[in-house]
Amino acid sequence: HNVNVPHDGHIDNIPADWAVEMTCILGREGAKPHPRITHFDDKVMGLIHTIKGFEVAASNAALSGELNDVLLALNLSPLVHSDRDAEKLASEMILAHEKWLPNFAATVEKLKLTHR
Template identity: 30%
Template sequence: SHMLARVMDVPYHQMTWTCAGINHLAWFTELRRGGEDLYPLLFERSRDPEVWETDPIRFDIMHHFGRFVTESSGHFSEYVPFYRKRPDLIDKYCREGYLGATGFYADGWPQWRKRKDQQRRDIIAGKAELQLERSWEYASFIIEAMETNKPFVIHGTVPNDGLITNLPADGVVEVACLVDRRGIRPTRFGYLEPQLAAICDWNMRMYDLAAEACIQRSRKLAAQALMLDPLTAACCCPAEIKQMTEELFEAEKDFLPGF
């Protein structure tokens, strides 16, 4: 939301917004300044090539599906079948780092982990100071709200139970939640625009099947879950996905007892 305010050159305190969906696939369904709908301005600004380059996949999906998604361009591209299925599409839409670089996390995590481990060792040894600047991670805000009864709104992942009426009632969704001394209380969103709900629902069905595969210790269900993964299905046929699943189970067999 802060990034969108900067793109539109709107003071953040003047902007209100509504957001809902599922984890990694939540959507800004409203962007307003008073009575003004800010989406026309966002569409206009996004057509500027310099602005587009800051988040090409998120702006592209907005132009086709009508709403801006919360997840970064790179990570979002892994949840949909559109942007990573051919080398030419990766070249066209993906950029370095968090904007979609292939292998970014796989290549980066080992070095990130080493740096963090060294930072912790230096702090313990007294060679570095523990930095206490507050980040936008929710944990400290949740604790403060519950301990001091100072209300705070987060967008949390919670059981649906009718919060988003056109997503599975037994699924897990992401909606605005009020936090205070009484705990975390989700707010009802209602009906999510059908094109956005369809993307969420597709992933939710796959998650359910993957969870069932874990509960039943079923390789067959695990393979079927992967067959329903939007990006995997865009790149591979069912036979290839089944073979890949077996290869993954073989590679990770020490960590998957019972399968």
């Protein structure tokens, strides 16, 4: 099975505290990594760092509850192509999931005023 786990040094050229999706054997004691890759090629390291930058920014945004932090995170994602796309995506997702986003209460109220 492929699951997200702390890689604990199984991959030699990324920080040990990063989680990675890797093949694992699942059992009573949890997921035991069975990595097929132990070193990322230099050609993919740029993308890996870009995605990790997005993940860190998204985590910070989730804790802050600030729309500007969400927009920063989305603009770091290689899957979001413009500020306009980031704004639309952020607004729609925050409003659709407001009951699970208590840190965004003030942001939700502002968005509701602008999306009437």
